[in-house]
Amino acid sequence: MVQTIVWKDNQVVMIDQRKLPLQEKYVVCKGYRSVIRAIKGLVIRGAPAIGVAAAMGVAQGALKIRTTGMDHFKTRFDAICREMVAARPTAANLSWAVERMKQVADETGHRGVKGIRSRLIEEARKILDEDIAINRTIGRYGQGLLKDGSRVLTHCNAGALATGGYGTALGVVRAAAQAGKRIEIFADETRPFLQGARLTAWELKKSNIPVTVITDNSAGYFMQQGKVDAVIVGADRIAANGDVANKIGTYMVAVLARTHKIPFYVAAPLSTIDASIKSGQEIPIEQRDQKEVTHFQGKRTTPQGVSAQNPAFDVTPHRYVSAIITEKGILTPPLKAKIRRLFAS
Amino acid sequence: MVQTIVWKDNQVVMIDQRKLPLQEKYVVCKGYRSVIRAIKGLVIRGAPAIGVAAAMGVAQGALKIRTTGMDHFKTRFDAICREMVAARPTAANLSWAVERMKQVADETGHRGVKGIRSRLIEEARKILDEDIAINRTIGRYGQGLLKDGSRVLTHCNAGALATGGYGTALGVVRAAAQAGKRIEIFADETRPFLQGARLTAWELKKSNIPVTVITDNSAGYFMQQGKVDAVIVGADRIAANGDVANKIGTYMVAVLARTHKIPFYVAAPLSTIDASIKSGQEIPIEQRDQKEVTHFQGKRTTPQGVSAQNPAFDVTPHRYVSAIITEKGILTPPLKAKIRRLFAS
Numbered sequence: 001m002v003q004t005i006v007w008k009d010n011q012v013v014m015i016d017q018r019k020l021p022l023q024e025k026y027v028v029c030k031g032y033r034s035v036i037r038a039i040k041g042l043v044i045r046g047a048p049a050i051g052v053a054a055a056m057g058v059a060q061g062a063l064k065i066r067t068t069g070m071d072h073f074k075t076r077f078d079a080i081c082r083e084m085v086a087a088r089p090t091a092a093n094l095s096w097a098v099e100r101m102k103q104v105a106d107e108t109g110h111r112g113v114k115g116i117r118s119r120l121i122e123e124a125r126k127i128l129d130e131d132i133a134i135n136r137t138i139g140r141y142g143q144g145l146l147k148d149g150s151r152v153l154t155h156c157n158a159g160a161l162a163t164g165g166y167g168t169a170l171g172v173v174r175a176a177a178q179a180g181k182r183i184e185i186f187a188d189e190t191r192p193f194l195q196g197a198r199l200t201a202w203e204l205k206k207s208n209i210p211v212t213v214i215t216d217n218s219a220g221y222f223m224q225q226g227k228v229d230a231v232i233v234g235a236d237r238i239a240a241n242g243d244v245a246n247k248i249g250t251y252m253v254a255v256l257a258r259t260h261k262i263p264f265y266v267a268a269p270l271s272t273i274d275a276s277i278k279s280g281q282e283i284p285i286e287q288r289d290q291k292e293v294t295h296f297q298g299k300r301t302t303p304q305g306v307s308a309q310n311p312a313f314d315v316t317p318h319r320y321v322s323a324i325i326t327e328k329g330i331l332t333p334p335l336k337a338k339i340r341r342l343f344a345s
Numbered sequence: 346m347v348q349t350i351v352w353k354d355n356q357v358v359m360i361d362q363r364k365l366p367l368q369e370k371y372v373v374c375k376g377y378r379s380v381i382r383a384i385k386g387l388v389i390r391g392a393p394a395i396g397v398a399a400a401m402g403v404a405q406g407a408l409k410i411r412t413t414g415m416d417h418f419k420t421r422f423d424a425i426c427r428e429m430v431a432a433r434p435t436a437a438n439l440s441w442a443v444e445r446m447k448q449v450a451d452e453t454g455h456r457g458v459k460g461i462r463s464r465l466i467e468e469a470r471k472i473l474d475e476d477i478a479i480n481r482t483i484g485r486y487g488q489g490l491l492k493d494g495s496r497v498l499t500h501c502n503a504g505a506l507a508t509g510g511y512g513t514a515l516g517v518v519r520a521a522a523q524a525g526k527r528i529e530i531f532a533d534e535t536r537p538f539l540q541g542a543r544l545t546a547w548e549l550k551k552s553n554i555p556v557t558v559i560t561d562n563s564a565g566y567f568m569q570q571g572k573v574d575a576v577i578v579g580a581d582r583i584a585a586n587g588d589v590a591n592k593i594g595t596y597m598v599a600v601l602a603r604t605h606k607i608p609f610y611v612a613a614p615l616s617t618i619d620a621s622i623k624s625g626q627e628i629p630i631e632q633r634d635q636k637e638v639t640h641f642q643g644k645r646t647t648p649q650g651v652s653a654q655n656p657a658f659d660v661t662p663h664r665y666v667s668a669i670i671t672e673k674g675i676l677t678p679p680l681k682a683k684i685r686r687l688f689a690s
Contacts, residue, residue, distance in 0.1 A: 021648035189638065191536060191560040194646055197638070201651040213653040215536040215638060216562035217594025221659040224596065249562025251569065252597060259600050293534065293560060296641055301539055303366035306546040308558040314566040
């Protein structure tokens, strides 16, 4: 299986998701600022993968703080963490991972700067390993929702490339396929970055799972034709009431699924749930550079002087969500009560 | 205003809509087969514009039939008409225009081959002129539906470029703007051919009507944000019950509009209404080359070996349509009864 991100010789190595599927190139980050650039520039994307990258990034930052004095170290480390959290606003896993790294630093203070550094590296690698294990568990729980012969529509990429490995939404698909079910995928191409056409198609092809790419605007057509049995997507942040922020267009798919009485599933680790916010209205939606819409591979497609808007995410209200598949099991409505119970335990 | 298509020195000259907005080039068709190629290859598109092109194409075909014998001429002319009608299956205006041309040929039989030829040229030019006049009338009727300050979402291009001139959906927008109303347009980029991002943006910019390009998958987001007051689209074929075939993605927009209680208007000339078919289920949906989805400007974007599906149109059931704006006035539900009355009179 593809390795989305690894820690190697104190460097963070990521497959370059801007270049897939035509080129399999790797970006080597030698400092936390180059990790931030990679996150902002979509070398790596997907909430869980961003979480892993952020953890590795701050570990790398900690390595390079030129001091042995604990106070100075902590001040600099906190500043690095703040910079990292600001890289992208929507994904919950980013601040979750950085928070976890900060806690490790706090708890290891007695071991001195050197001790903290090695614990941070250890923790970042642990976050990666845990993420893959969590996705396998999500897959095991979720695959029961898919029947032999299911035709599943997915939006964006919530696969191995969006996570430490295996994938959330595509993890469910993988687990169903591994359980011997024949599953076919419709991959929305997912403008403007084409995560579906490029990334989902690429990793499903590698895994020999049949995939057909469609334009985002034809999802409704295929549902109307009775060709979609279920929708599964990932999530960037889930509010306490079950509202789901995910890649722009997810809301459109959810509305269409509801209209056609097709179940709409969200697969996500608990680290994506932000129990501190009541509803999706509180989730910051990143507005990205309009050039991602007006240009294609550096070449202008729209007329000079015409502007575009490029919200990177949207919020699907919880009433459209049939279930959230987590590593602790499948949450069905009422989602608010189920999420509360999960975070209380 | 832009001239989409003209008859000039017995040639059919079209602005090349594959090249807009970056290049304003013209394709000169010297025979009916090159008109067919232009229609198939999307040099010209949009149901009313295709109708004009088809009429001019068969007139051009008639000019070049090497005979003065009426029987031979009629046999060849019928064959040309059949070839023309087969160029694209969905747009009603194509067969409507060819049928009208055939009738003219039939009615002019007594004038001899030469007489028929000049009448056909005259008729093709008349279809063009009428189309522009019809669009202005549609605009006058439709503009009453828009308020000062209305923010209108449109899908694909139903503008001057999709017609003889002025436009259907964009004709309504133009008429509202000309009546002094401030109208803002959200243009869905409309994958895969980007008619919205390229063509709608281009012609609205030329007309100084404010336009913002968005990805198709973000239409739901902007509606959810309360930023869309109305949707207006064109149509490729309308069935007797009011079901509307239009560019792929129109159905998605209609479902989203309904969910957000936003009116969904269709602007189309009577020549787009095919009263011979009961419902949208009978409308043939063109499936185009998957390369339009898997490649961008000749360059592959999806992984080798991954296939795509590329339906060019979808059908919006009549229950989603708030009104159809025609040159005979605005049809509101029940559409079936209104359409029946219109075609009976």
